Amino acid sequence: DGEPLHCIGCGATIQTTDPTAPGYTPQSALDKGIEKQEVYCQRCFRLRHYNEIVPVGLTDDDFLNLLTQIQDANALIVYVVDIFDFNGSVIPGLHRFVGDNPILLVGNKEDLLPRSLRRSKLRDWLRQRANEAGLRPIDVTLLSAKTNQSVDGLLQLIDKYRGDRDVYVVGVTNVGKSTLINQIIRQNTGVKDLITTSKFPGTTLDKIELPLDDDHVLVDTPGIIQNQQMAHFLTGKDLKIVTPQKQVKPKNYQLNDQQTLFLGGVARFDFNKGPKSGFTAYFENNLYIHRTKLENADDFYARQLGQLLTPPQAVDKDDFPPLVAHEFKTTAKSDLVFEGLGWITVPAGINVTGWAPAGVGVLIRHAMI
Ligand code: GDP
The missing domain is CATH 3.40.50.300 (P-loop containing nucleotide triphosphate hydrolases)
Incomplete structure (x- = not known):
């Protein structure tokens, strides 16, 4: 008693609280293991019995x-x-x-x-x-x-x-x-x-x-563990909605400046300044993309978050952090990346803003496509 237990497979200190960290064992398995006097962490257990790796x-x-x-x-x-x-x-x-x-x-x-x-x-x-x-x-x-x-x-x-x-x-x-x-x-x-x-x-x-x-x-x-991932702001079900599962179908938009695209309720794209242009969005195919006027966007978001704009769902929206703006001027064809969500390919010579919860990276990179 009091002595920390160690996994007899890998030596990690046994713990029952964080399934993604080393030494995790569900409480019930731990109780059984103590009885049998051989405690394995979940990772080593699965490895021994199913030849299967569990991420840690x-x-x-x-x-x-x-x-x-x-x-x-x-x-x-x-x-x-x-x-x-x-x-x-x-x-x-x-x-x-x-x-x-x-x-x-x-x-x-x-x-x-x-x-x-x-x-x-x-x-x-x-x-x-x-x-x-x-x-x-x-x-x-x-x-x-x-x-x-x-x-x-x-x-x-x-x-x-x-x-x-x-x-x-x-x-x-x-x-x-x-x-x-x-x-x-x-x-x-x-x-x-x-x-x-x-x-x-x-x-x-x-x-x-x-x-x-x-x-x-x-x-x-x-x-x-990358702490800056969208995974930390959404519940499991919502995370599934924003994480691409199958081949992503690019969506094309012809936008005038002063127009906004909402990516569900999790992110936002503003085309601030530049000539009418083509934009291509690469996100999970089922993520709802809503086009609106920039001047109405703040109001619209406040009213529709958890309604038209999901995820997050209505019950979770009060816990969802506010979106933070990141403004960019492009010098070449670029991708405006919302880390973990996807990206929008934008032309050279325009001014855009990407919005995401604080901690989720928004950046501009050389266009992939
Ligand atoms: P690890 O943390 O790097 O070990 O990642 P996992 O193997 O646990 O995978 C993380 C997520 O990515 C899971 O939801 C997997 O289903 C998914 N995944 C893994 N490989 C692929 C792949 O080749 N294509 C797709 N679309 N998803 C994948």
């Missing part, structure tokens, strides 16, 4: 710790990003920790982007974004962990580039890293107890190792 998130400090260990390893780093939310996928400071280790950049969730978008162009675009973040990937590949598209191609690239190294798979939470690892396990199984868990030396962080066909391993590292 880390605090910044833990993550720094983890990166430091990767720095000392001789490894191929497989860096998984969500191509629909590149900015939300950036691991702060990753470039300082890679050392001489090669990076293979994986753009996941390819299934969300329109087929009309040339894949070579998209890979170039991803490479440029990586360069801006200080990274020089040896290769860039696109895939969909969910539909299993091109996962075999990734495995071939890993074999091509790893040489005599271990492989570390890194990514922030929500990019689909666990889904990807599960696909990899599925492609390689038949063998039971394929996976082992072990600790990063000197920490309680668990890593999951998949044996490769020599003495080396593929390591699944825990993901860092």
Whole structure:
């Protein structure tokens, strides 16, 4: 009693409060485990019994710790990003920790982007974004962990580039890293107890190792939690409404200046100044987009939030933070990005404002399409 319990799989301190953090065990499972005198965290339990990875998130400090260990390893780093939310996928400071280790950049969730978008162009675009973040990937590949598209191609690239190294798979939470690892396990199984868990030396962080066909391993590292995600402002059901599930169908709008588009009640786009222009919106297909006059927009939002403008739903609207304005002048064709939601492609030479809850990033980037 009083002594903290540790998972006998990975060594993490057992806790029953935060399902996304290391060591989580539901109370009922904990009670059973104590009875049997073998307490596993939920992640290790699922791994043992179902060969299934459960995503786990880390605090910044833990993550720094983890990166430091990767720095000392001789490894191929497989860096998984969500191509629909590149900015939300950036691991702060990753470039300082890679050392001489090669990076293979994986753009996941390819299934969300329109087929009309040339894949070579998209890979170039991803490479440029990586360069801006200080990274020089040896290769860039696109895939969909969910539909299993091109996962075999990734495995071939890993074999091509790893040489005599271990492989570390890194990514922030929500990019689909666990889904990807599960696909990899599925492609390689038949063998039971394929996976082992072990600790990063000197920490309680668990890593999951998949044996490769020599003495080396593929390591699944825990993901860092990005606190700036829309996920923190919406309930589960609403989050599902704004998160693209299938291929996104672009929506085109011809707008005059002084017009506004509401993206449900979660975000807003104002075209302040410029000639009549075409705009293309990339959001979840079922997210309701409402066009109105800029001069009426504030009033309209106050009256219609939780009514016409959902999510949030009426019952949740009082807890929903006010939208904050971010104004931009474009010098080239650009995307106005609402992090985690999607983006609007806007022409050069105009003035626009993007609105989102405080903490949700609104930024302008080189147009993807
Ligand atoms: P992790 O936190 O990085 O391990 O991410 P998860 O594997 O838990 O996935 C986060 C969310 O993204 C889940 O809702 C997945 O269903 C979804 N997801 C993962 N891979 C894909 C993909 O290739 N395409 C799409 N559309 N969604 C995906």
